[in-house]
Amino acid sequence: MSFPSHRPRRLRVNPAVRRLVGENRLHPAELILPVFVKEGLQEPHPLSAMPGVSQHSRESLRRTAAEAAGLGLGGIMLFGIPTAKDAVGSGATDPDGILNQAVADVRKEVGDELVVMADLCLDEFTDHGHCGVLTPEGAVDNDATLLRYADMGVALAEAGVHMVGPSGMMDGQVAAVRTALDGKGFQDVSILAYGAKYASAFYGPFREAVDSSLEGDRRTYQQDPANGAEGLREMELDIAEGADLVMVKPAMSYLDVVARAADRFDVPIAAYQISGEYSMIEAAAANGWIDRERAIHESLLSIRRAGASVILTYYAMEVAAALRS
């Protein structure tokens, strides 16, 4: 018999050599923790569809932010849940609204140690649960929504946000927010655009996390899962409108879009491992069907390998702690 002249297995023989030739690795600095904070809560409220994740009180949010900074995370992405919701999402632009208060709290706690980010969208604040305001016929009104996003961006900036994440998929949203921020002297507040955001079934658990009242779906504004090129076009427009980073969301089912974006654009690419991706891992692990820690690591590494340099994940703290130990 002849011997193989090429033996890729040589570079896998032991942990030391595998570590040496690893092409990608995770680092706490590129992980962002999404956090839910709910108005009026005294104690954190655990989410049944996302074991291990809670809605926070303002106090527990402050502690979480301090812990995240201590672990060297890259940032924290805040989602606010108001007690009262209305048709235009008034709570989003109220300086005393829960999200704006939370941003101010977190900035006070961590200063510039963490990038403090906020989801810029109305769905947590509207009683109908859509990401924008509605026409009398009940359609999501793109341009009327842009005015609300512009005001929300300014309110968040006044509260001290470092970076806003417009996630409503309205046409022109990045330009509207950029113009409003610049007009008020907030040139240094950056924009992480949820550029390629798909109408995904995997957002399911998030609905519980933000007490969403949405009936129906978001398919007239979020993208069709069938489309890849459309996602690139969306991101291209966002960059032209002034996005500093662009994001693909969800991550795992859209790694092809992440890879194409990383090839094509020079801005940092982010990807969001969303609620349903988290819950799937938790559910399978709880049943003993997969090895939890390995699955978490592998899922994040695959996002990194696809080309995202920034990863939003509910596992950010746990992974950062494991990377440090």
Ligand code: PBG
């Ligand atoms: C919109 C928004 C959503 C998520 C982040 N921002 C929900 C949606 O678009 O339906 C989902 C995040 C997750 O599922 O973890 N404000």
